[in-house]
Amino acid sequence: MTTGGAALLHAAVVGEDPEDVVQLCLPAVRAALDAGGDVEIVLDRRGVRAFREVLPDAALRLPSPAEVVPTTLAHRLAAAAPGGVVVGRSCADAAATDREPAEDALTLLLADLSLSVLCVYPPALVDVARRSHPWLLTPDGPVPSPDHHPPSSSSPVPAAVLGTSVAQVAVPDGSALADLRERFAAVVAEAGLAGERAEVAVLAAHEAMLLACGADLTPGRPPGDLPPGEHLLDVRRSTGAVVAECRGRPRAARDPSAADPRYAQLARLCDHATVHDDREGRTVRVLTPTR
């Protein structure tokens, strides 16, 4: 696992001593500097001095913490150049009511950016740090935070649009695809869809899961099976639509572009399909109107 990948690394750095913070952040900072990326340190004087001692000649940007407002930090960083690193503790120092909304805004709004946002938290706030960050920075590098529960809209799609979750189906391997189809077909039938429209909706949900898991569909070659993993179908239903939300972890990260042959097939089968990649995997949603 490395920092500075194709998507956001939003990680908590838990430490009181500035030297400890520097040691945790240094691999990501050095990698960014070596790649020509911007590095911004938004810490108090002690924190800045600790970085300067280790990187005396590096081109660090050092804005004053007083100039960085936590509640608008996500908007400010949305314009950041790809490959950069930001180290700060603006959120940790914010009022308790602003802290977690500010962190969630960073997670949601910057999800597609190639950016590392390393949030320094004191040990006294370790629970908040673990809860509000998808990643934790450790001496071994970033690791997923077990206490982080991302909102269902961990991609830019607003949760209200998707409807409420009415069924969840674990899909550990290809043999579970039949169960996925059966459960989704039941919800589709309850929503009033029948005939070919219902069949198409079920086929779209099935294909969405294969796309989420990165099952190969190269033209001219035998197609691949669904690779084993912790994949999940979340079926959402609103008054006007049924949504199959498929979360998978493709082994080989590929751009979920319209050029992907399976995406091209999926787009033919449904009214609306979205694919979103982040560090936690891939989310594919297909929406079927029920009116």
Added chain:
Amino acid sequence: MTVAAGPARAHLLQVAESDHAQRVGTAAWLDRELAFGAKVFYKGWLGDDGRLEKHWLAGPGASVRTRRALETGQLEFMDFPRLVDLVGGTAEGLHRVQAEELHRALDEGWTSVAMTQESSRRPLVDDDEVAVFAQQEGGYDELAARFPLHVLCQLTTAVENEVHVVHSLGIHHRDVLDVGWGAHDDGCRWRVDGDLDAHVAQRFGGALTGALRRGVEVAGQGTGASPDLHLDLSGVRFVDVACAQMIVLAGRSVAGGQHLVLHDPPRLLRRLLDALERPESIVLRDPA
């Protein structure tokens, strides 16, 4: 994998993805054959200690009838290493053993005979090995056509490599009972039923390739038969893009003049085939 209902099939390939699932299906097949009074020959693997008492046939995984049949001799077990010694690794050797067992059973007065063997765990590393495998299985077909013989070949995907699985489906395409789908050749059409999805696409593709190859072989024997494969899809409930792609790939690779005629295809399959640029060798036919 589900246990087949209805009349027993002459030479059936039963596909399962685990030893447990294979045993469940085989136990049901055995119980039925024994109940109908068949003499059963079972080829399988014993553990390192070579004791039949440790095999599932002798344990609670098998029915009381099966365990009793082992005691009375209605069911005979042979360990694979012993079989290999007997046949000398040749198709002819295996045919000889099969025929000897069959005729011995009929001479003893059994009115029908059944044979089954566990997954052979052969890597099938080259075309020669595949050809020998096909010849050996062809021996079962010849005997089943002439005598009251039922054969169950067990294919456990967990213990075989991908090459073996695909070729095994191709060789046995006439009667297949797989996970969620199956196939049966009734002499006029190759009938497929169940769900065809990405999980079984390679296996379905192997069987389809075998069925097409068989059509060419039969036509090449000067019988005047057409090489076309008539694939009846009326029993198929679901087809996904992966299996539609397997059909298109098969259609693109058919021999010159051969057609793959799809009878009563599911309506969504038509859309998928069009999207995948169905070749002219694939012909769609609605029910009359």
